[in-house]
Amino acid sequence: MFKFIQQYADKIENIEVYPIISMLIFFIFFIGLLYLVFKMDKKRVQLLSNIPLDASDEPNNQSI
């Protein structure tokens, strides 16, 4: 992959850092996200995932 990019390296200064920067941004973002998500409190997770199933918003409980 870097071979393709290097063809342009002499035309755009330091172009090879672009994909590296992008990967780093994503990687850090992703690791941070994983860490924070798995730190979430189990009870909260349960509460949140049950929001759509709150029976009060279905007064006419039809099943088809």
Place this chain on the structure above:
Amino acid sequence: MQVEKFYYDNRIVKNFAFATILWGVVGMIVGLYAALQLVFPQLNVTQYGSFGRLRPLHTNAVIFAFVGNGIFMGVYYSLQRLLKARMYSDVLSKIHFWGWQLIIVAAAITLPLGLTNGAEYAELIWPIDLAITIIWVVFGWNMFATIIKRREKHLYVAIWFYIATLVTVAVLHIVRSVELPYSWVHSYSWYAGVQDALVQWWYGHNAVAFFLTTPYLGLMYYFMPKAANRPVYSYRLSIIHFWTLIFLYIWAGPHHLLYTALPNWAQSLGIVFSIMLIFPSWGGMINGLLTLRGAWDRVRDDVVLKFMVVAVTAYGMATFEGPMLSLKNVSAIAHYTDWIVAHVHVGALGWNGMLTFGILYWLIPRIFNVPLYSKKLAANHFWLGTLGIIFYAVPLYWAGFTQSSMWKNFTESGQLKYAFLETVTYLKPFYAMRSLGGALYLTGALLMVYNIYKTVKAGKLVADEAAEAAPLQKVEPAHTGEHWHRKIERKPVQMMVLALVVILIGGAIEIIPTFLVKSNVPTISSVKPYTPLELQGRDIYVREGCYTCHSQMIRPFRSETERYGEYSKAGEFVYDHPFQWGSKRTGPDLAREGAGNLKKSDGWHFRHFREPTSISEGSIMPAYDFMLTQELDTSSTPAKINAMRTLGVPYDEGFELLANGHLLEQANGIVNNLKTDSIRISPTKEVIALIAYVQRMGTDITRQKN
């Protein structure tokens, strides 16, 4: 705490539901007709009904009218319930509804009239672009105001998907629609050539991502748990799904431009991020399917769940195929062929279509307070739909792979084995089978129309559905060490800003360097602006939607350079507003149509436009005989030259006044050429301009060689 009584607005949900049904059927009928035109070209009746104008009508109808109204139906239903609040303003809801329908009607009128920007999925002309912006703001305003007055503290994951959709579609639409109007209905794209291509596919791919995918994922996260009556499999996974999906999607656009004149570094970025996309996409699919854990037995009897299972499975298939297609070696085979058409239809028919149907069958009986008229009809719809997808996709996969192999086939002596036309006539049976698939799918949809009509007639709309909930406490006790996401979940504005930042990173890193760095588009000194006649011809090319079937981008493969001439360079397109690289070769590439071995006489083109089959037997190109009688509108020439100059095309000051003189001179030259072929025609007919443009294509490079 005092419980408040309030009412959900079901009327707006009903309106959008009926609109999605109506436009869905219209979009499918136009699609089926366009598919049949590829089998029976005589179905191209009049200029208003030719394939090049109907295909944009089909894609716009399905994306913005069918899926668009489907999104709004689902959002207006689920948002109110997830927030325990009626929509903020009934007036805004109504403006949103009627505004969107007016936009659709305007599109349905302007596209057959040939009023187009010439960019796929962004064809609508600038006044409609403006209207879309206004209506989108109305939608956003209504949504955010509802979120702010909500009674539920937390924002469920579906709402994040809606917020990301709102903000990203706004950014995409604005950046793609930067154009310079030169009349009340015409404009030129602000960008040219390679830049226009990058913006286009950054937009185009993310229209798939943020119009066809993220809002529907929001709907999946609401309606699937509802229909299965159990919470989503993993809420944690849904958070990861959301953030990684919106982060990665925005980078993936350049995979539409592999092996083109787009700088390689941008292509590579597109590939890497497209491959990574498989993970969040499959995370989402697995999350959807596993929501049915322990309820799989119900899928046998519950038609709503059946539709949803097929929808989520189709999502999984399409999002596996997408990353595979972004590999350069796979793209080399699949690009420009019907494989891509099959791929997008697995998404549109499978994911969007089936999920919409599932939601409709679940929702209509509820808001009309009546059981569904016929479960059996719905089950038949399910089977017709599923079979329709298979009958649609399989022949086109086969056709795409076969045609690509034929294009790349050489004889032992090193000649191309097949003429382009041979590969087209070979595909006709596949096109016929595909039409059958489309017809099955449409039949299923018509069954649904009947079924829902009967259901609605038997019931009565619960326009205002009573509900009650405690109001949100205004002052939140701030406790330290609160989880970060807990904070964001409660703060929709911060959520929106964060989503905006995430999507802007990808867009900015891709687009800005291409614009700033001159060396991204090496200039070629022999590339000159179009003559006034060629410019007029090019605008006819755009008007007729020639780009829906012809590419103007020769990839650096021997099989292409042998067939079409030297591969395309970025510098050749610097005056192309808009770019016309195309994405599909139903007909051959035209980038060098006026140069080298491909050059034909003016008389050849004249006869070919009048009746393609008289020159190329078995051709499926529509006849453009109306251009032989239709007068070229030369009054627009000065405005066009001025607009182009503003965009940076180096026409001399004052040239706009001389332009029509040049135009007539060049036209007379073509008329004289045609005379030698015993064709007599006035120089101001449209066909003359189109011939001038076609004869110009690819000649810049040849000039350089000489």
